[in-house]
Amino acid sequence: MRNALLRCKSCGANYDARTPTFRCECGEPLDLVWDGGEGAAEKRTDRAIFFPFEEGEWVSLGEGNTPLVSVKDFADELGLADVQVKNESANPTWSFKDRGTAACVAHARALGFSRIGTVSTGNMAASVAAYGAAAGMEAVILVKGDTDEEKMAPVAIYGPTLLRVEGAYDKLYKESIRLGAELGIYFMNSDVPFRVAGSRTIAFEIAEQRGFSVPDWVVVPTSAGGNLRGIINGFEDLLSAGLTDRMPRFLCAQAQGCSPIVAAFDAGEERIKPFESPHTIAHAIENPFPPSGNRVLAELRRYGGVALGAKEKEIVKAQKHMARQGFFGQPASCVPLACLRNAREEGLVAEGSTAVLIMTGSGLKYTAAFQAHKLKWKDCKLKELAEKMR
Ligand SMILES: *Cc1c(COP(=O)(O)O)cnc(C)c1O
Numbered sequence: 001m002r003n004a005l006l007r008c009k010s011c012g013a014n015y016d017a018r019t020p021t022f023r024c025e026c027g028e029p030l031d032l033v034w035d036g037g038e039g040a041a042e043k044r045t046d047r048a049i050f051f052p053f054e055e056g057e058w059v060s061l062g063e064g065n066t067p068l069v070s071v072k073d074f075a076d077e078l079g080l081a082d083v084q085v086k087n088e089s090a091n092p093t094w095s096f097k098d099r100g101t102a103a104c105v106a107h108a109r110a111l112g113f114s115r116i117g118t119v120s121t122g123n124m125a126a127s128v129a130a131y132g133a134a135a136g137m138e139a140v141i142l143v144k145g146d147t148d149e150e151k152m153a154p155v156a157i158y159g160p161t162l163l164r165v166e167g168a169y170d171k172l173y174k175e176s177i178r179l180g181a182e183l184g185i186y187f188m189n190s191d192v193p194f195r196v197a198g199s200r201t202i203a204f205e206i207a208e209q210r211g212f213s214v215p216d217w218v219v220v221p222t223s224a225g226g227n228l229r230g231i232i233n234g235f236e237d238l239l240s241a242g243l244t245d246r247m248p249r250f251l252c253a254q255a256q257g258c259s260p261i262v263a264a265f266d267a268g269e270e271r272i273k274p275f276e277s278p279h280t281i282a283h284a285i286e287n288p289f290p291p292s293g294n295r296v297l298a299e300l301r302r303y304g305g306v307a308l309g310a311k312e313k314e315i316v317k318a319q320k321h322m323a324r325q326g327f328f329g330q331p332a333s334c335v336p337l338a339c340l341r342n343a344r345e346e347g348l349v350a351e352g353s354t355a356v357l358i359m360t361g362s363g364l365k366y367t368a369a370f371q372a373h374k375l376k377w378k379d380c381k382l383k384e385l386a387e388k389m390r
């Protein structure tokens, strides 16, 4: 691994990236500062330039390079010039999490760790378990005591050390960090620096796929806030490398049922407060006290972004409408469409703009959402088939 810095954009502190540092002493998250520099002139955005790792440190399952697809129906409906879906369900474990996991695994290997871990029940758990398997590293996955079998099995299949832990979830998170440091396990929880650094590749790909023309808006379903921060950093890196000529604006999309960032944004606050009794079908974005929340607020204001919520009904409708265009995303990943609609209604996004919706994960990850839809089919006998099909 080459020499690089982790910087706190809040207090300005710098840390050596070749150490297992996961958070600033001031409590705010850290961002990778790395200007590989050379190669930018050739309009290259590959990891050799934008990450401080040696090629041998990477373990890839083929993450990234996901499709970016224009949906004319959405553009027409919303009065926009172009609406594109960045389909992150095309990743190895069907969510964008693989991008950050791959970067964290490279970092863990560079620092000599042989064990990795995470606290999660959803996409993160599956991603870390899969990359642990691929890298030949033990993956320690900690999940809440009430997690049901339907969620355990798709993680267990990769062969990690999977521990279902009784007790308070916030304490589990803190314990994982303490025990990780003590036992030498690289815990890649929600918004650790290299997870965020991995999400920059979403911005790199959007720029490349659009011929280095930056969209007006990028709409990101937001929970901890790491993915949105990574995408913002990616567009900053492109701009400072001279590959693009401006920043997009960002729409932080949350479910109204768990919208701590929207609440603080609307109140003009600089710091988020814990959201009381969160509840939403978009369970992948149900973090009531996002660790990157303060940072996201600052970045939104810096680039003229907004934070908006979507109602449960709007999320279900968006999931249906995405599917009717051929995109089956889990509820959280359809929140961007719902929020873009609200943003258009409120006049926050101008007519004729271009927008990219980040569809963060696959609909097959959360089949319980089928119950929110009135899905129909018909039964018939073989001899009735011709009649039914006429
Ligand atoms: C993790 C996740 C998110 C939220 O990302 P954050 O970095 O926590 O803001 C959104 N959608 C899906 C499908 C996820 O798995």
Ligand SMILES: [Zn+2]
Pocket (backbone or CB within 6 Å): 008, 009, 010, 011, 012, 013, 024, 025, 026, 027, 028
């Ligand atoms: Zn700091």
